[in-house]
Amino acid sequence: MRFSTAIVRVPGLSYADGLTTSAEGRPDIGRARAQHADYCKALRACGVQVTQLPADERFPDGTFVEDTAVIAERVAIITRPGAASREGEVPAVAAALRQFRPALEQIESPGSVDGGDICQAEEHFFIGISARTNQDGAAQLAAILARHGYTASLVDIRAHRSLLHLKSGITYLGERRFVIARDAPRPAGLAPYELIEVDTAEAYAANGIRVNDFVLVAAGFPRLAARLDELGYAVRCLEVSEFRKMDGGLSCLSLRF
Ligand code: GLY
Numbered sequence: 545m546r547f548s549t550a551i552v553r554v555p556g557l558s559y560a561d562g563l564t565t566s567a568e569g570r571p572d573i574g575r576a577r578a579q580h581a582d583y584c585k586a587l588r589a590c591g592v593q594v595t596q597l598p599a600d601e602r603f604p605d606g607t608f609v610e611d612t613a614v615i616a617e618r619v620a621i622i623t624r625p626g627a628a629s630r631e632g633e634v635p636a637v638a639a640a641l642r643q644f645r646p647a648l649e650q651i652e653s654p655g656s657v658d659g660g661d662i663c664q665a666e667e668h669f670f671i672g673i674s675a676r677t678n679q680d681g682a683a684q685l686a687a688i689l690a691r692h693g694y695t696a697s698l699v700d701i702r703a704h705r706s707l708l709h710l711k712s713g714i715t716y717l718g719e720r721r722f723v724i725a726r727d728a729p730r731p732a733g734l735a736p737y738e739l740i741e742v743d744t745a746e747a748y749a750a751n752g753i754r755v756n757d758f759v760l761v762a763a764g765f766p767r768l769a770a771r772l773d774e775l776g777y778a779v780r781c782l783e784v785s786e787f788r789k790m791d792g793g794l795s796c797l798s799l800r801f
Contacts, residue, residue: 550798555607556599568789576786590755603633608796611658612637615801619692620645626656626676655681660709665716669696672710699731708791715752725750751793
């Protein structure tokens with residue numbers, strides 16, 4: 545799938561007050577903003593027009609816009625994020641998304657879905673059941689996707705405490721290939737795909753994004769970068785240390801469509 549557009553949200557001054565389980569320390573907002581600016585620059589270099597939403601200090605996790613929507617070619621769905629502190633992030637993203645996709649579907653209570661749990665591989669969606677995405681939300685999402693001609697299957701990641709979201713441990717590269725952390729759950733239905741396994745020391749790098757002709761990966765994980773390079777991908781390594789500190793990564797920082 546080719547992307548022409550991305551929606552991002554600048555980290556606010558309250559960013560460090562967001563949710564995290566990381567022991568990496570408190571993020572530095574100046575560095576986070578510089579890393580975010582580099583991320584936007586990289587998206588533009590991949591051929592994507594970037595719509596940048598202003599920070600909203602009420603929502604420290606608001607920069608992780610991916611959790612607020614699921615966007616495919618034939619349907620766009622506004623989620624209901626699983627953390628109560630994040631529900632208020634949705635209206636601003638929905639308003640921005642409506643400029644591009646006027647007909648939005650929606651996950652309703654008691655369902656909850658974080659976009660980080662949703663991994664699209666061509667016409668199929670793997671939906672992670674996590675601390676954020678519940679069974680009801682997953683069922684609603686699968687039903688909406690089915691109405692638009694997509695298939696979906698569920699992957700329970702709740703026993704994998706190191707993964708906030710399904711995509712914390714898995715990235716669809718295209719070409720029927722996944723990058724997957726060695727310790728991440730193996731969803732049923734992976735047999736037709738080639739798996740590029742990431743060793744435990746580089747597990748964080750399993751969260752990356754394919755954007756048109758490029759693969760964006762976190763800087764500091766040379767074995768994965770070298771492997772992707774060997775496979776012929778144009779790899780761009782981006783420093784995301786300040787997002788890792790808040791359990792975030794490359795995919796969480798944008799909605800791409
Ligand atoms: N800090 C990102 C999240 O927990 O949702």
